[in-house]
Amino acid sequence: MADGKLAGRTALVFGAGSIGPGWGNGKAAAVAYARAGATVVSIDTNEAAAQETAALIRAENGRTLALTCDVTEMADVETCVRRALDTFGGIDILHNNVGHAGMGGPVDLTEDQWLREIDINLNSMFRTCKAVLPQMLKQKRGVITNISSSAGIRYTGYPYASYYASKGGVNQFTVGLGLQYARDGIRCNAILPGLMDTPLIYAQIVGQYKSVEDMQAARHAATPPGRMGTAWDVAHAAVFLASDDAAYINAVCLPVDGGLTARCV
Ligand SMILES: NC(=O)c1ccc[n+]([C@@H]2O[C@H](COP(=O)([O-])OP(=O)(O)OC[C@H]3O[C@@H](n4cnc5c(N)ncnc54)[C@H](O)[C@@H]3O)[C@@H](O)[C@H]2O)c1
Numbered sequence: 001m002a003d004g005k006l007a008g009r010t011a012l013v014f015g016a017g018s019i020g021p022g023w024g025n026g027k028a029a030a031v032a033y034a035r036a037g038a039t040v041v042s043i044d045t046n047e048a049a050a051q052e053t054a055a056l057i058r059a060e061n062g063r064t065l066a067l068t069c070d071v072t073e074m075a076d077v078e079t080c081v082r083r084a085l086d087t088f089g090g091i092d093i094l095h096n097n098v099g100h101a102g103m104g105g106p107v108d109l110t111e112d113q114w115l116r117e118i119d120i121n122l123n124s125m126f127r128t129c130k131a132v133l134p135q136m137l138k139q140k141r142g143v144i145t146n147i148s149s150s151a152g153i154r155y156t157g158y159p160y161a162s163y164y165a166s167k168g169g170v171n172q173f174t175v176g177l178g179l180q181y182a183r184d185g186i187r188c189n190a191i192l193p194g195l196m197d198t199p200l201i202y203a204q205i206v207g208q209y210k211s212v213e214d215m216q217a218a219r220h221a222a223t224p225p226g227r228m229g230t231a232w233d234v235a236h237a238a239v240f241l242a243s244d245d246a247a248y249i250n251a252v253c254l255p256v257d258g259g260l261t262a263r264c265v
Contacts, residue, residue: 004037015097016042017049020199026097028231034062071124121166178251194257197228
């Protein structure tokens with residue numbers, strides 16, 4: 001681990017837990033960063049989930065700190081960043097994973113529900129970047145990776161207007177930051193997962209289908225390779241983007257979707 005691609009780096013992963021048993025994108029990314037040698041700050045609103053990811057990292061002799069934080073609260077985010085800096089002295093990687101797929105369009109959602117979805121998916125990334133960027137600017141080094149979605153560039157078949165809007169916003173937020181800070185040694189990219197088989201879909205997507213089996217079969221069939229992706233597909237892309245192997249990759253919205261968004265039928 002200590003001689004991995006990310007040795008000596010500190011990664012903050014917001015949304016490092018998993019909404020249910022198994023591997024979510026954030027949990028896998030946190031563990032993958034640690035396997036690549038990074039020190040990982042495992043941050044989640046669910047304390048047990050943050051602790052569980054940290055325990056997995058420790059079990060593999062990784063260095064980690066678990067923190068509780070609600071990314072819809074600026075003060076919470078600032079406290080987390082301060083704790084991370086006090087403990088480890090720097091922040092090399094900011095990984096924004098928190099996201100929620102709330103179904104409904106303007107007729108179904110209240111204004112408050114709409115604003116809440118945008119707050120969790122998009123404004124949260126403004127908050128974490130606001131708290132972390134001054135440190136990265138001081139260091140003249142840093143990588144920000146935002147977890148977006150194929151829904152940021154395509155209609156995916158689900159009636160989640162706020163998700164399309166917020167993930168589209170995440171993409172252009174990413175591009176804007178990547179270019180604004182390119183001469184400061186900071187890179188900012190987004191990963192656009194496609195149809196992934198993670199605990200999130202059993203909590204937030206399954207209601208769109210008759211049964212779990214129906215959802216699994218339909219999602220597998222909808223992908224070009226005939227199978228959904230996994231959290232590890234996202235995690236491995238994140239490790240690559242954070243590493244020096246990707247030193248010249250900036251302001252990119254990278255689909256990790258088996259070719260889903262490249263297809264026209
Ligand atoms: N699974 C898919 O098919 C898929 C596809 C495209 C994009 N994504 C994106 O992947 C990301 C989530 O993936 P995951 O599998 O890790 O999901 P997950 O729901 O399993 O994990 C997200 C974690 O974020 C935490 N969280 C929720 N609200 C929070 C808040 N306000 N503050 C701090 N933490 C909070 C949850 O407790 C949870 O542990 C989202 O951005 C989602 O839009 C997923």
